[in-house]
Amino acid sequence: MARWGLRHLNRLQEALVPHRNAPLTETGRLRLARCVVDDGWPLRRAAERFQVSHTTAARWAGRYRTLGVAGMSDRSSRPHHQPARTPAVVEAEILRLRREHRIGPLRLAVLCHIAPSTVHRILQRHGQPPLACLDRATGEPVRRYERARPGELVHIDVKKLGRIPDGGGHKALGRAAGSPNKDRLNGAGYAYLHTALDDHSRPAYTEDLPDETAPTCAGFLIRATAWFAGQGITVERVLTDNAWAYSKNTWRQTCHDLGISPRWTRPWRPQTNGKVERFHRTLLEEWAYHRPYTSDGERMEAFADWLHWYNYHRPHTGIGGHTPASRGTNLAEQRT
Template identity: 85%
Template sequence: MSHRNAPLTPTGRLRLARCVVDEGWPLRRAAERFQVSHTTAARWAGRYRQLGPAGMLDRSSRPHHSPRQTPTPVEQQVVRLRREHRIGPVRLAARCGIAASTAHRILLRHGLPALATLDRATGEPVRRYERARPGELVHIDVKKLGRIPDGGGHKVLGRAAGRTNQDRRNGTGYAYLHTALDDHTRLAYTEDLPDEKAATCAGFLTRAAAWFAAHGITIERVLTDNAWAYTKNTWRQTCHDLGISPRWTKPWRPQTNGKVERFHRTLLDEWAYHRPYTSDRERQAAFPDWLDWYNYHRPHTGIGGHPPATRVTNLPEQHT
């Protein structure tokens, strides 16, 4: 098998073999000329006599026979359990009485992909898509987030003291983070609103459409789940007034709206829970800077490591 320090490539092997077979060089002279051992020169010359130039190519190192390979019934059991229960090598190994590494090799041998690439509900490969232009589809969703009482919650005070602090204030309620995220660019617009009622969602859509328009993006379609607010006439009428076509995910299929779901997970990891906050006002004050960083500076792995703003065409007053 060729590697970076190999003295012979397939082309070099052919030259060596022709010197020995066609031109009659002694093996030792050819070995010295091409800086390989006598046995190596003999091997390539023999393959050339037998197979011609095709014999100079690399061969698989896989053995012709594997007497200790896992028995076929065990392999069939591993494959069946994987397809029926969608479990990984460790749990398959426990059920079948084999090593986890063996279960992993069986899955590879039968062409079964990693669980991370499958839809856990159906077991089918995840079908990923991306719209061709900005504004063609905007994902909308709401993330419910507990507010922080003044003085801090459990991350600052500990579980017991944090619970006492919250109870003393009769609870602090929830923040409803409404997000609109463009499918093509991943540019995001988020507002902290007091609820997720139909009128609130409709007002958010109006402001989101204006924000995207200021960035040179005209929203053509919006995709939401089947929450109550998005099925009311208020939402439909607002979409109609804005010239937007509403779309809804299939019931029990949040993966369809996965881009905004993933944004909310990033939002929690990198802003909401990134550090302890002593009040909800302190956390909210940090949000505009984080969203600006996300849109204009943060490398996004879903779009080749570039910030979302780099995919916006004709962005007025490019952000620096």
């Protein structure tokens, strides 16, 4: 019993070693095996020297004699015979459904009458990426890109957001009580959040504007360019969708006056402008719908603090957990 416990303790220690040069990684195993095979050490002496059991020392010495250095690597724990493995016909059907319909493990499990965990393992075994990494229209892996320097490309888009009546809307009061408050709104019932986001460093500049007409979009571009210039970023290109305002001569002339080259996404392909689209999703989750607000003014007051936090303090997973400020030319010096 004691020998069994020591053997399994040694295996556990081997699995938990933190770096390649620790004992009984590939390097440690090779040293142990060479002491026994090449230098003629007794097994028990080598086991004591490397703080492992006699059985462990014998195993690595035996593999070294048979396979050499290649035998020091870990082997798969998969059994040689798997009588309960999913039949190849079922696996082929799962892959066909995945390829043709692009659906996840749960729906595939229902269609094929097996467990979702089994479907997940089959997809992993055949190298199928998660659906989030695929383009739904084509089924091809999403090609991610990033510009080499700040300002080389700035994404611009507009998010239309319903305004909150004084006293609160349905999120604060419930739909029955919140609906009558809609009558208290004056003018348009929507806020138009115009956003410019740098492709490389990811800082965002956003304004709440009354509409998305060509003059409004052009004015926003002028102010956004000035804001980026204040951060040490010179805007070279802007990328927008094919909305009416961005196709007018007003937009083209403003870009020309600012020395900016305009670019447009392919029709019906919002993924091309995906960075600013993802920012708007984050904006909704972490600010607009983060808590119930009692008025539109209260929500907009909270926006400035949220945007500052996003630019200077929030870790961004798309850039390795860094903040947008850490990637900008001068953004890190603007923190106050």
